[in-house]
Amino acid sequence: MDFTGKNILAPMVKAGTLPLRLLALRYGADLVYCEELIDWKLLRSVRRENSMLGTVDFIDESDGSVVFRTCSSETSQVVLQLGTCNAERALLVAKKLENDVAAIDINMGCPKEFSIKGGMGAALLSQPEKVRTIITTLVNGCKIPITAKIRLLREHKETLAFCKMLEECGVSAIGIHGRLKEQRPRHANNNGAIAAVARELKVPVIANGGSMEISCFEDINKFRAACGVSSVMLARAALWNVSIFRKEGILPLDNVIIEYLKLAVKYDCTVGTSKYCVQSMLRELQESPRGKAFLAAQSLHAICSLWDLGDFCSNIQEERRKMSGAVSNGKAE
Ligand code: FNR
Structure with a gap:
């Protein structure tokens, strides 16, 4: 290496x-x-x-x-x-x-x-x-x-x-x-x-x-x-x-937060860690109306909803619940 x-x-x-x-x-x-x-x-x-x-x-x-x-x-x-x-x-x-x-x-x-x-x-x-x-x-x-x-x-x-x-x-x-x-x-x-x-x-x-x-x-x-x-x-x-x-240049923060949240949902990151990361990205934007709503959010779903990812989050979490139900019922391959 x-x-x-x-x-x-x-x-x-x-x-x-x-x-x-x-x-x-x-x-x-x-x-x-x-x-x-x-x-x-x-x-x-x-x-x-x-x-x-x-x-x-x-x-x-x-x-x-x-x-x-x-x-x-x-x-x-x-x-x-x-x-x-x-x-x-x-x-x-x-x-x-x-x-x-x-x-x-x-x-x-x-x-x-x-x-x-x-x-x-x-x-x-x-x-x-x-x-x-x-x-x-x-x-x-x-x-x-x-x-x-x-x-x-x-x-x-x-x-x-x-x-x-x-x-x-x-x-x-x-x-x-x-x-x-x-x-x-x-x-x-x-x-x-x-x-x-x-x-x-x-x-x-x-x-x-x-x-x-x-x-x-x-x-x-x-x-x-x-x-x-x-x-x-x-x-x-x-x-x-x-x-x-990115060699091609930095992206708008909202795009980055959206991509981060998608990965946080996909990899079942804790709300604590996800919130800490997004808060660190927001910095002074925590004072904005969305920033304040973000600080009050208590779940990954609530955070995702602020960036229009509420359905994305619910769908993945629901799919996961079904899969784990199937696993515990012995139905999964
Ligand atoms: C750190 N730093 C750090 N260093 C390390 O060796 N292990 C660690 O787990 C951490 N944790 C950590 C958390 C956070 C939130 C920050 C901001 C920093 C120190 C970090 O790796 C780095 O050495 C310093 O932040 C200086 O580099 P930058 O920030 O100027 O690029």
Whole structure:
């Protein structure tokens, strides 16, 4: 698998589920990262082929929730992002999922308290020996590529040493978010620091953190050039309007929301996740009359109705109810 010259959907908790990933691919993304999934959640999940949806699901049997849902059309392009601080657990998860995803990424950049307290995410940036063990174990034990997503360390030489260590361990690519772990999205992304590190590495670097300067396809190429790399990864710019990946130009937001909702219905996405995604797309439009009605909507059907997809949603949901009735009556093939 080649990580050079790619436009990539970045990992986003809650947002990076199957509908957004499929839409990003449809609009031209080359690779899509799933939201960060914590190792033990995947470990205790059960793999099920969902014939009704045409998906592969990893289900938490304690409450029936879907931990990870994927389908064959994304298998060669989806990267599973893992939150982990433990090599054995990471390897067990990797073996469990390696036939269903194209690569596995380890999150080494998340600054949230949950990650740091658990020794995961950005906590790993100060534990190179632990990282060495995790990455070496995965690279030696897995048949698919392993990547890492990091943030900048305070000094250039520290970031470079950390990346060289990752390179030595055999990662296939390194995603670099050009901010320190203490910095927030409003701080400027240090594109020059990404370029300075990338220059000294052999492994492909995927630049990240440029969304504030990206509002059309050409901006993606400007960001790529500013970071001196061939691959870039977008989070917020893609969440705001995922058609940003279209070479032919960005589409009107309503068209994108309609396509997103169709996929959300088709893949039986939860109302919580669908609402979160559409809300992130609407941004200031939440203040419009439709935006306010959207905020009050409590079901996927109610949300769909606001974009004239009420019948579409009811028909699919009804068909699914009939099919599951037939399955439970033993009538399905
Ligand atoms: C993120 N980010 C993130 N990073 C990561 O490694 N794993 C994750 O699960 C998440 N989750 C997440 C959710 C949401 C809603 C946002 C906005 C961001 C960080 C993200 O991948 C990226 O590094 C930063 O947003 C900077 O890139 P952009 O937004 O400037 O393209």
